Amino acid sequence: MRRASLWLLILLALAEAFIAGYPVWVLRPFISQPPRSLALAMALRNIGAWATLPGLAVIAVCAVALLRPRRRDADGGASISRRRRRRATAIAATAGLLLGGLAAWIANVDYFQWLFHPDHDVRAVAIAQAQWPAGAMVLDVNFGGQARAYPIRELGYYHVVNDRLGGEPIVATY
Amino acid sequence: MAGRRLHFYLAGINDENFIMRDRETGSWWQQVSGRAIAGPLRGARLRLLSSEEISFGLWRREYPWGTVLAPLAADRKHYVRAGWVQRYHKYPVVVPLPQGPLKGRTLVVGVTLAGQSVAYPYAQVASEGLILDRLGGKPILIALGPDRRSVRVFVRGEQGLPPEASFFKELAPATRAATASAKPAAKPASGTAALPSRPGATPRAGATVASAAALPPPAKPNAPPARPGKPGAKTPRPFTLAPWNMIDAATGSRWNFRGCAVDGKEKGRCLPILPSLTEDWFNWHRYRPQSRIWSIGLRR
Numbered sequence: 436m437r438r439a440s441l442w443l444l445i446l447l448a449l450a451e452a453f454i455a456g457y458p459v460w461v462l463r464p465f466i467s468q469p470p471r472s473l474a475l476a477m478a479l480r481n482i483g484a485w486a487t488l489p490g491l492a493v494i495a496v497c498a499v500a501l502l503r504p505r506r507r508d509a510d511g512g513a514s515i516s517r518r519r520r521r522r523a524t525a526i527a528a529t530a531g532l533l534l535g536g537l538a539a540w541i542a543n544v545d546y547f548q549w550l551f552h553p554d555h556d557v558r559a560v561a562i563a564q565a566q567w568p569a570g571a572m573v574l575d576v577n578f579g580g581q582a583r584a585y586p587i588r589e590l591g592y593y594h595v596v597n598d599r600l601g602g603e604p605i606v607a608t609y
Numbered sequence: 610m611a612g613r614r615l616h617f618y619l620a621g622i623n624d625e626n627f628i629m630r631d632r633e634t635g636s637w638w639q640q641v642s643g644r645a646i647a648g649p650l651r652g653a654r655l656r657l658l659s660s661e662e663i664s665f666g667l668w669r670r671e672y673p674w675g676t677v678l679a680p681l682a683a684d685r686k687h688y689v690r691a692g693w694v695q696r697y698h699k700y701p702v703v704v705p706l707p708q709g710p711l712k713g714r715t716l717v718v719g720v721t722l723a724g725q726s727v728a729y730p731y732a733q734v735a736s737e738g739l740i741l742d743r744l745g746g747k748p749i750l751i752a753l754g755p756d757r758r759s760v761r762v763f764v765r766g767e768q769g770l771p772p773e774a775s776f777f778k779e780l781a782p783a784t785r786a787a788t789a790s791a792k793p794a795a796k797p798a799s800g801t802a803a804l805p806s807r808p809g810a811t812p813r814a815g816a817t818v819a820s821a822a823a824l825p826p827p828a829k830p831n832a833p834p835a836r837p838g839k840p841g842a843k844t845p846r847p848f849t850l851a852p853w854n855m856i857d858a859a860t861g862s863r864w865n866f867r868g869c870a871v872d873g874k875e876k877g878r879c880l881p882i883l884p885s886l887t888e889d890w891f892n893w894h895r896y897r898p899q900s901r902i903w904s905i906g907l908r909r
Contacts, residue, residue, distance in 0.1 A: 458621070461621075462620070462621030462622055462628075463622060464622045464625065465625070465700055465701075465703060466622075466703055467624055467703045467704055467705070468623050468624055473623055474647065476621070477621075477637050477646075477647045477648075478647075480620070480621075481635060481647075481648070545618060545619075545620070547618075547619045547620060547621065548618065548619065551619055551687075552683075552684055552687065553618055553619075554678075554681060554684070556681060557678070558678075558679040559676035559677060559678055559679060560676060560677055560679045561676060561677075562669045562672075562673060562675060562676070562677060564679075565665070565669075565677040565679075566680075567665045567677070568665070568666075568848070569664065569666025569669075569848045570664055570665070570666060570756070570758070570848035571664070571665045572662055572663070572664055572758070573662070573664070573665050573668055573677070574660055574661075574662055575660060575661055575662075575663050575668050575672070575675075576658055576659075576660045577659065577660075577672070578658050578659075581675075582668075582672040582674070582675035582676070583675060583676050583677070583678065584665065584668050584672075584675060584676075584677045584678070585677075585678045586665070586677065586678060586680075587662070587689075588688045588689045588690075589678055589680055589688055590678075591688070591689035592684065592687050592688050592689055593684075594619050594627055594629075594640075595617050595618060595619050595629050596678065597616050597617060604614045604615075605658060606615075606617045606629075606655070607660075607678075608617075608627075608629070608640050
């Protein structure tokens with residue numbers, strides 16, 4: 436039973452690591468994304484947020500069962516080899532629990548936003564208040580009777596700015 | 610999108626062009642095409658609004674009533690720094706690209722009309738100043754602006770003009786004088802719409818008109834993509850807005866950079882502006898593989 440729990444924990448931890456890690460590996464910059472890899476990475480991101488949680492729960496149950504001290508160990512009745520095996524099992528259970536937890540966490544966060552914080556407070560100011568030099572490049576949008584400039588140095592960091600212009604929701608991207 | 614308001618966020622990279630997701634449906638959208646490539650809205654396409662990359666100095670002259678995205682104090686230290694374009698262009702291109710006259714990171718001005726696309730190397734647009742071409746069965750015109758960094762594309766031959774209306778750049782008065790007397794231009798003409806130079810730039814007497822009007826030496830198609838005065842260029846050109854007009858050969862009317870005739874028979878008429886995208890060649894080619902490349906040898 437303990438052996439089955441250990442193997443289940445290891446397999447689930449590896450599966451969780453794959454679900455969370457493969458999209459991170461594929462959807463990174465400065466590589467070419469083959470269509471199949473891209474499709475699989477997006478599918479794993481789609482399901483990862485909820486699919487990793489039951490797995491993590493099972494891993495946690497297995498880890499608790501494996502880490503709970505047995506009466507024979509507490510009495511000092513176990514042989515040295517058995518104690519060593521128990522220590523290795525405890526290390527594997529802890530590592531699996533940490534790996535599964537890390538994977539479930541990554542699958543549930545938008546990690547790109549650690550590098551490029553989204554603009555949570557999109558506001559526009561009049562030209563007189565804008566401090567940009569005349570030579571700075573901007574992305575200019577003229578829509579619904581309004582004109583708005585998105586400085587490239589800002590947009591080059593945010594990449595995506597959800598805004599409203601001319602009464603319509605728009606998204607400026609760079 | 611179909612009566613639904615979507616909120617987007619950065620979610621990954623696909624062949625060096627980012628993909629974003631919307632919080633409402635979780636669909637994945639390719640930035641350069643605005644098309645949903647996966648998820649419940651797969652196949653849908655966002656409506657592309659007309660936009661252009663233009664210098665702030667020129668934009669505020671054209672839209673003095675416009676508004677500007679306010680910077681966030683907390684993120685100010687993260688905003689891309691001067692020279693980021695040059696640093697970015699040192700990275701190798703990883704997307705497959707067929708052999709051709711342009712390197713992957715050559716900056717191009719891309720235009721699409723009636724299903725046809727063409728890429729104009731930015732360096733050639735900068736050296737030519739004004740390019741007449743045909744695209745999708747219509748005569749078009751590509752112009753470098755009075756700031757010598759912004760580019761606009763117009764449909765020529767409409768608004769009552771002949772089908773193949775020919776335009777040429779009006780020389781600035783100082784350049785005409787310099788050409789005639791073979792002496793350097795001394796003083797900007799009165800009424801020069803020059804805006805303050807960028808901080809740190811050293812204004813030179815007479816440079817406002819003379820430097821903007823003088824054509825730079827012809828650039829090679831694969832010349833480094835730094836634009837004149839682009840932030841981060843090693844020797845930034847002081848920002849100026851030189852007098853800028855083009856003249857149509859048919860009526861002699863003068864047209865400004867907004868594409869509107871300011872005098873002559875056509876006064877008050879405006880040429881339609883075509884959307885254009887200033888982009889790395891590899892990215893333009895990736896999503897428009899049939900695009901042709903304009904070069905001086907193929908000029909009409």
